[in-house]
Amino acid sequence: PAFACKHLDGFVNDTFTEYANTSIYRPASVQKARLVSELREIIRVSGPYYLGFTMYASAEYDEAIEMWVGHRQIARASLDDPDNRVHLFFAPEKQHFKGGEPIRLVTNATNGPCRIEHVVLLRKRPGVQPRRLAILAPQVDLRPDGDRPCAFLTWRTNRPAKGRIVVQASSGRPRVTRVNTFLSNHEVVLPRLPEGKASYEIEMRDRTGRLTASKSGKFRIGSSRPKPAKEGRFALQLVTSAPHPWPVSVGVPFAIGSVWDPSNIRLRDSEDALVPVQVSAQSRWEDGSIKWALLDFNSDGRSSYAMEFGPSVRNESSGGVRVRSADGAIVVATGGMTVRIPRNRVALPGLVEIVTPDGSTRTVADQSPQPAICLVDATGRTYRSDKPERVVIEESGPERACILIECRHRGRGTRTLMKSIVRLHFFRDSRRIRVVHTFVNDGTGGGVEQIRSLSLHLPFETVKAAHCEVEGTSAKNGSLALTQLEDDRFTVRRRGRQVSKGRRAHGLASIEDGEAAVALAMREFWQNYPKGLSVDTKGFRVDICPDLEGMDYPRGGLLEDRLFYYLLDDGYKLKRGVSKTHEFWLSYAPEDELLHAVQDPPIYRVPLSLISESGAWTRLPPKNPSPYPSYETWVAAAREAYAADRGSSRAYGMLNFGDWFGERRYNWGNMEYDTPWCFLQEFLRGG
Numbered sequence: 001p002a003f004a005c006k007h008l009d010g011f012v013n014d015t016f017t018e019y020a021n022t023s024i025y026r027p028a029s030v031q032k033a034r035l036v037s038e039l040r041e042i043i044r045v046s047g048p049y050y051l052g053f054t055m056y057a058s059a060e061y062d063e064a065i066e067m068w069v070g071h072r073q074i075a076r077a078s079l080d081d082p083d084n085r086v087h088l089f090f091a092p093e094k095q096h097f098k099g100g101e102p103i104r105l106v107t108n109a110t111n112g113p114c115r116i117e118h119v120v121l122l123r124k125r126p127g128v129q130p131r132r133l134a135i136l137a138p139q140v141d142l143r144p145d146g147d148r149p150c151a152f153l154t155w156r157t158n159r160p161a162k163g164r165i166v167v168q169a170s171s172g173r174p175r176v177t178r179v180n181t182f183l184s185n186h187e188v189v190l191p192r193l194p195e196g197k198a199s200y201e202i203e204m205r206d207r208t209g210r211l212t213a214s215k216s217g218k219f220r221i222g223s224s225r226p227k228p229a230k231e232g233r234f235a236l237q238l239v240t241s242a243p244h245p246w247p248v249s250v251g252v253p254f255a256i257g258s259v260w261d262p263s264n265i266r267l268r269d270s271e272d273a274l275v276p277v278q279v280s281a282q283s284r285w286e287d288g289s290i291k292w293a294l295l296d297f298n299s300d301g302r303s304s305y306a307m308e309f310g311p312s313v314r315n316e317s318s319g320g321v322r323v324r325s326a327d328g329a330i331v332v333a334t335g336g337m338t339v340r341i342p343r344n345r346v347a348l349p350g351l352v353e354i355v356t357p358d359g360s361t362r363t364v365a366d367q368s369p370q371p372a373i374c375l376v377d378a379t380g381r382t383y384r385s386d387k388p389e390r391v392v393i394e395e396s397g398p399e400r401a402c403i404l405i406e407c408r409h410r411g412r413g414t415r416t417l418m419k420s421i422v423r424l425h426f427f428r429d430s431r432r433i434r435v436v437h438t439f440v441n442d443g444t445g446g447g448v449e450q451i452r453s454l455s456l457h458l459p460f461e462t463v464k465a466a467h468c469e470v471e472g473t474s475a476k477n478g479s480l481a482l483t484q485l486e487d488d489r490f491t492v493r494r495r496g497r498q499v500s501k502g503r504r505a506h507g508l509a510s511i512e513d514g515e516a517a518v519a520l521a522m523r524e525f526w527q528n529y530p531k532g533l534s535v536d537t538k539g540f541r542v543d544i545c546p547d548l549e550g551m552d553y554p555r556g557g558l559l560e561d562r563l564f565y566y567l568l569d570d571g572y573k574l575k576r577g578v579s580k581t582h583e584f585w586l587s588y589a590p591e592d593e594l595l596h597a598v599q600d601p602p603i604y605r606v607p608l609s610l611i612s613e614s615g616a617w618t619r620l621p622p623k624n625p626s627p628y629p630s631y632e633t634w635v636a637a638a639r640e641a642y643a644a645d646r647g648s649s650r651a652y653g654m655l656n657f658g659d660w661f662g663e664r665r666y667n668w669g670n671m672e673y674d675t676p677w678c679f680l681q682e683f684l685r686g687g
Contacts, residue, residue, distance in 0.1 A: 001022050001117070001118055002022075002023060002024045002053070002117060002118055003022055003024050005039050005040065005041040005119065006041060006042070007038075007039070007040035007041070008038075008039055009037060009038040009040070010035055010036065010038060010107070011025065011038075011039060011114075012025065012026075014115070016664075018672070019056075019115070021086075021117050024039070024116050025113040025114065025115040026112070026113050026114050031111045031112065032111065034109045034111055035109065036106060036107055036108070036109055037106075037107045037114060038105070038106045038107070039104065039105040039116065039119070041102070041103055041119060042100060042101070042102055042103075043097045043099060043100065043102075044099060044100075045097065045099060046097050046098050046099040047096070047097060047123075048096050048123075049094065049097060049121035049122060050091060050093075050094055050095070050123075050124075050125055050126075051067060051069065051090065051091050051095055051103065051119075051120075052088060052089055052090030052091065052119075052120045052122060053065070053067075053077075053090075053105060053117075053119045054087065054088050054089075054118045055077075055087060055089060055114065055116045055117065056085070056086050056113075056115040056117070057079045057082035057083060057084070057085060057086075057087050058112050058113055058115065059082050059083060059160060060082070061082060061110060061111065061112030061113070062108070062110055062112065063078065063079070063082065063108070063110050063113075063114050064077065064107070064108040064110070065077045065078070065089065065105050065106065065107055065108075065114065065116075066105070066106040066107075067091055067103075067104075068103060068104040068106065069095055069101055069102075069103055070102060074091045074093065074095065075091040077089035080207070080208050081131075081159065081160075081206055081207045081208050083159045083160060086117065088120070088126060090120070090122060094125075097121075103119075131159075131211060132158075132211060132213075133158065133161055133205070133212060133213040134157065134158045134213055135155055135156075135157055135202055135213050135214070135215040136155065136156040136157065136158060137154075137156055138155040138200075138202060138217055139153075140153050140200070140217070140286055141283050141284075141291075142219075142221070142283060142284035142285075142286075142288065142291075143282065143283050143284070144281055144282070148191075148193070148195075149193075149284060149288075150189060150190065150192070151189075151190040151191075151198075151219065151221065152187060152188075152190070153165065153167075153187070153188045153190060154185075154186065154187045154188075155186050155202060156184060156185055156186065157184055157186065157213070158184075159206055159211075160182035160184055161182060161183070161184075161204040161205060161206050161207075161211075162179045162180055162181060162182050162205065163178075163202070163203045163204035163205055164176055164177065164179065164203050165177045165179070165188050165200055165202050166200065166203070167190055167193070167198060167199070167200045167201075168199050169193045169194050169196065169221070170194055170195065170196025170221075171194050171196070172194065175190070175193075177190070182206075182207055193221045194221065195222030196220070196221060196222065197219075197220055198218070198221055199216065200216065200218075201214060201216045202215045202216070218286075219286040220287050220288045221288070231308070231309065232309050232310060233306055233307065233309075234307055234606065234610050235305070235306055235307075235606075236250055236252075236267075236295075236305040236306070236307055236604045236605075236606060237304050237604060237606070238302070238303060238304045238602065238603075239603045239604060239605055240600065240601075240602060241301055241302050242301035242596070242597060242600060242602040243301060243302070243593070243596075244593040244596070244597055245298055245300050245301055246298070246299055246301055246597050247296065247298050247427045247432075248296070248297065248298075248601065248602055248604060249400070250294070250295045250605070250606070251292055251293070251295075251606075252265075252295060252606055253291065253292055253606070253611055253616035254289065254291060254292075254293065254309070254614055255614045255615055255616075256285040256286075256287060256289055256291070256615065257285070257287060257289050258290070258614075259289060259290050259293075259309045259310070260288060260289050260290065262279035262280060262281055262290070262293060263279075264310060264313050264314070265279045265293060265295075265309045265313065265315055266279075266308050266309075266313055266314065266315040266316075267295065267305050267307055267308075268306045268308065269300075269303060269306075270304065275305060276298070276320065276398065276399060276428065277295055277297040277315060277317060277399065278295070278296040278320075278399035278400055279294070279295055279296075280293065280395070281293055282294050291614075295307070296397065296399040296400040297399055298399065298427070298428065299604070304604075305604070317399070318398065319335070319398060319428075320334075320335065320398030320399055320428040320429070321333070321335075321396070321397065321398055321399065321400065321401045321426055321427065321428055323396045323401045325393075328342060328343050328344055329341055329343055330343070330391060330393060330403055332350075332401055332403065332424075332426045334426050334427060334428060334430050334431070335429040335430075336354070336431040337352060337353060337354045337355075337431050337588055338353045339351065339352050339353075339424075339426065340353075341403050341405070341424065342391075343388065343391045344387060344388075345372075345385075345387060345388070346371070346373060346386075346387075346388055346405060346407050346422075347367070347368070348372045348373075348422065348435070348457065348458050349365065349433045349435060349458065350365070350424070352364050352365035352588060354431060354516060354588050354589075356515055357515075362515070362516060363461060364460055364461050364516050364588060365458070365459050365460055365518075365539070366459065367459075368457065368538075370457045370459070371384035371385050372385045372456065372457055373385035373407070373409060373420050373454075373455070373457075374453075374454070374455050374457065375409045375417060375418065375451060375454045376452040376453045376454075376547075377411075377417055377449075377450065378450035378451060378452060378569075380452070381411050382411065383410055383411045383415075383418075384409065384410060384411075385407050385409060385420065386408045386409065386410035386416065387407070388405050389406050389407055389419075390404060390405070390406040391406075392404050394423065398428060399427065399428050400425060400426065400427055400428075401426045402424065402425050402426075403423070403424045403426075404421070404422070404423050405420075405421070405423075406419065406420070406421050406422075407419065408420075417451075418440060418441050418442065418443065418449065418451075418574075419439070419440050419442055420438070420439055420440075421437070421440065422436070422437050422438075423435075423436040431588040431589040432585055432586065432587045432589075432594075433585065433587075433588075434583065435583070435585070435586060437456060437581070437582050437583075438579055438580065438581040438582075439579065439580055440578075440579040441574045441575065441579070442576075443576055444576075446576070447576050448573050448574065448575055448576070449573075449574050449576070450569070450571050450574075451545060451571055452545075452548070452570065453546060453547045454543075454544045454545040455532075455541050455542065455545075456541070456542040456544065457539065457540070457541055458520070458539050458540045458541075458542070458586070459538060460511050460539040460540070462511065462513040462537050462538075464513050464514055464515070465513065465514075466512065466537040467511070467512045468509075468510070468511050468535045468536060468537065469509065469511075469535070470492060470509040470510075470533060470534075470535050471490070471492055471500070471502075471505050471506065471507075471509070471533075472500070473492045473494065473499055475495075477537055478494055478495055478536065479494070479495055479534065479535070480493070480494055480534065480536070481493045481532065481533075481534040482505055482507070482509070482532060482533045482534070483530075483532045483546060484505050484507075484525065484526045484529045484531045485529060485530045485546070485548070486529055487504070487526060487527070487529055487652040488503045488504065489501070490502055490503070490504065490505040490526065504526040505525055505526050506521075506525060506526075506595055507522035507523075507525025507531065507533055507584070508521045508595045509533050509534075509540060511537070511539070511540075516588070517588070517589065517590045518588050519586070519594050520533070520535075520584055520587075521584060521585050521594045521597075521598040522542065522583070522598075523582075523583040523584060523585075523598050523599060524599070524657065526652075527652050527657045528652075528653070528654045528657050529652065529653055529654065530543075530545065530546050530548060530551075531543060531544075531546065531654075532546035542582075544580075544582055545654070547570075548567065548570050548571060549570050550570070551567075558666075561666060562650075562661050563650060563653055566654075567653075580654060584598075585597075585598050605683065605684065608620060608622055608623075608685055608686060611684055617684070620684060620685050621685070623682075624686060635682060635687070639679075639682075642660065642675075645660060645661075645662070649661045649662065656668065659671070660675065
């Protein structure tokens with residue numbers, strides 16, 4: 001092993017990084033300074049050998065190693081196309097060792113790590129394997145995009161490569177798309193292709209330009225619409241019940257050629273009565289048939305349902321949510337309320353109009369002088385939601401519609417900081433709105449942005465004395481503020497004075513003025529601390545990142561490394577590329593079940609047999625009866641251990657919740673071990 005060599009100058013033994021094999025490498029300081037590094041050892045055997053070493057060739061680095069025996073250079077090893085793989089390098093001539101000769105491996109003045117695993121002596125000359133470029137697993141995935149499907153062509157190459165794709169549709173000239181970056185995983189989006197047969201030709205070359213590869217294939221845009229061999233029916237199984245009706249979305253896979261048109265899919269309840277359902281094709285097979293469909297319907301929370309499909313099946317859902325564009329806005333009418341979402345500014349959730357008990361209409365959320373989104377950076381400079389870059393109808397159907405709003409946060413002049421993406425979901429005959437907010441640190445400057453706070457403002461127009469409530473504490477014509485700055489401590493303040501405290505807040509607030517009411521419930525509020533929620537007679541303020549002034553989080557040691565690394569110095573340190581999504585619901589009608597429904601909605605799944613037979617997902621073994629009983633025991637124990645560890649390690653917090661701590665003792669898992677994927681597979685199997 002290279003780490004066992006006696007003299008390492010400019011190399012260190014790798015005992016900390018995630019690299020799997022034992023190795024030595026040049027640390028960052030040596031790489032940055034482009035110093036020459038050297039490995040020295042004494043040969044302790046005699047005889048004729050080929051001298052060599054194994055090294056991980058890091059892509060995009062110029063790494064070369066000189067090989068010396070005594071004062072004689074016998075070879076220079078390099079790779080003209082480093083490919084993030086381990087290679088065996090050896091001198092072309094045998095060396096006749098007597099024992100006691102010094103050998104050296106000397107790097108060039110590179111900024112690469114030169115990660116060496118072993119030094120080897122070989123009695124026989126290894127056979128050199130010819131390098132080749134291969135195109136692997138090309139696949140076309142068809143997804144809905146307005147009135148025409150959009151084709152996504154994906155493939156892999158066994159080494160970094162670039163090139164071009166030529167697509168010939170049923171009509172028109174060939175379409176050429178170029179891949180200008182050397183990559184191993186490739187995706188090309190092909191929008192608005194005409195219906196009919198189409199073909200593609202992938203042409204790639206590696207960095208050297210000497211290795212080339214090509215592969216062709218065929219696919220179909222739209223449907224050839226042959227008759228399915230048979231019709232089908234299967235259960236949508238209720239996994240988690242709820243004591244109240246609630247809108248749900250369920251993904252359903254289909255085998256190739258089963259169904260082409262979403263209108264040939266419908267839903268029945270436990271009494272075999274038809275249930276209004278919205279069906280949308282999320283992706284399609286190469287022949288144009290539906291691969292994955294999304295079903296949206298209003299569940300009663302207590303029953304399983306049956307789904308039917310086939311040429312004689314007709315989904316005749318009508319009415320429901322209506323969406324239209326008018327006068328610089330998108331107008332959504334659910335049957336329970338009307339919401340106007342302007343295109344020239346951000347208003348959350350929009351201008352809301354409801355029907356009062358006497359039959360008249362009333363605007364309960366209108367224009368507000370406050371910006372909808374407010375961000376404060378580490379210097380105290382304020383950034384407000386700018387004119388939206390996009391306000392689009394992302395989904396529209398009788399059961400559910402989704403409006404997307406995307407904007408930057410603008411300060412004085414032209415300076416902007418981060419961006420917000422908001423999705424507003426509306427439902428048939430409902431006064432509920434699901435709000436999903438994502439902030440994104442998309443800066444291209446330094447590696448970390450520091451901010452003091454980020455808040456959303458949602459107005460509510462009161463006409464008389466209003467009753468406000470948050471987390472069980474009420475106030476008349478006053479203000480209340482809930483703050484959860486740690487996972488086990490929250491406070492409620494009325495007009496700035498603490499009136500209540502506890503461990504873990506639910507994140508529920510409401511306003512009522514005798515004629516109208518609105519409630520807000522945030523999903524997984526305390527788990528995503530720091531969080532804040534304020535309410536007064538003018539509406540709500542949701543503190544995605546509340547001001548931390550005066551909050552003294554522990555510094556140094558395990559607590560800082562594990563929990564509070566991004567919460568020091570009265571603010572938030574967000575690395576470039578970080579994004580975080582939060583979800584909360586608004587209800588413009590009095591209801592007692594909102595909090596429970598938001599935290600624990602009903603959950604459905606399709607039978608495992610359907611998933612396996614469809615071919616749209618990896619075939620999975622059944623859970624009961626299981627072919628591997630010992631594995632099931634282990635999985636159950638692992639699940640319990642995972643839940644127990646979350647509590648004992650306090651795996652909560654805005655940037656931590658959903659992850660696990662302890663990878664190599666001192667690190668977050670960072671999804672490196674596919675934990676969500678494993679849990680999803682167990683859920684589909686029946687867990």
